[in-house]
Amino acid sequence: MNIRKPTDYSTMFAALDAAVATQLPQMELYCEIGRVVSSRAEKGAAVAASEHLQVTYLAAEGFSPRNLRRMRDFYRMYSGTPELLGEALHLNWTQNVVIMEAELPAEERRWYIRQATARNLSKAELLRMIEDSAYLESVLDEKVDVWYNEGND
Numbered sequence: 001m002n003i004r005k006p007t008d009y010s011t012m013f014a015a016l017d018a019a020v021a022t023q024l025p026q027m028e029l030y031c032e033i034g035r036v037v038s039s040r041a042e043k044g045a046a047v048a049a050s051e052h053l054q055v056t057y058l059a060a061e062g063f064s065p066r067n068l069r070r071m072r073d074f075y076r077m078y079s080g081t082p083e084l085l086g087e088a089l090h091l092n093w094t095q096n097v098v099i100m101e102a103e104l105p106a107e108e109r110r111w112y113i114r115q116a117t118a119r120n121l122s123k124a125e126l127l128r129m130i131e132d133s134a135y136l137e138s139v140l141d142e143k144v145d146v147w148y149n150e151g152n153d
Contacts, residue, residue, distance in 0.1 A: 009048045012040055016049055020057060027089045027096070030062075034075030037068055046072055062093070070097055081106065087113045094123050098130070108135045 019032040037049050046068040053063035077100060078085035084106065088096055095116050099109055112135065116126050129135075 005042075007042055007044070007048070009040075009045070009052070012036060012045065012049060013052050016053060017056065020053070020060075026093060027091070030071045030093060031075055031078075031085070031089065033068065034071035034073070035079070037072040038075050038079075070100065073100060084110055084113070087117070090117050095121070095126055098123055098126050102130045104130075104135075111135045111138065 015036045016033060019029060019036060022029075022032075024032060033049070033053075037046050042048075047065045050063050050065040050068045053060065053068075057063070074088075074096060078088055087110065088099075091099075091113060099112050099116075102112075104112065112126065112130060115121065115129065115134070119125075121129070
């Protein structure tokens with residue numbers, strides 16, 4: 001049986017309330033929530049944040065414990081690469097979750113993010129591309145100019 005240790009989450013709750021009050025677009029809000037939750041070392045921070053958001057904002061959806069853990073993972077995945085984060089923020093949450101859960105290397109993630117943006121891919125289409133390793137096919141299809149001469153054989 002899991003027993004929660006008494007932990008003061010009041011500063012985290014205040015930061016979450018401030019983030020929600022700013023009325024950011026969904027992806028920016030989720031990234032900010034991920035930042036707030038990831039700043040806490042406790043294992044139960046995502047669950048506590050989820051409970052707080054669900055009780056405080058009854059009309060809002062998307063604040064399940066699983067989704068809060070995904071928001072934390074999203075922030076951690078892209079916090080070191082602001083240019084890639086900027087591109088990921090142009091996708092919707094479902095597309096980002098598909099890409100995150102595929103556990104792709106950074107360059108492949110970037111490629112799928114760009115494809116999803118350029119082609120306006122649905123979740124199913126994006127999943128199919130990842131399952132079919134479309135990135136690898138695109139790398140093989142790239143035209144490479146190879147010049148042979150006396151110095152290069």
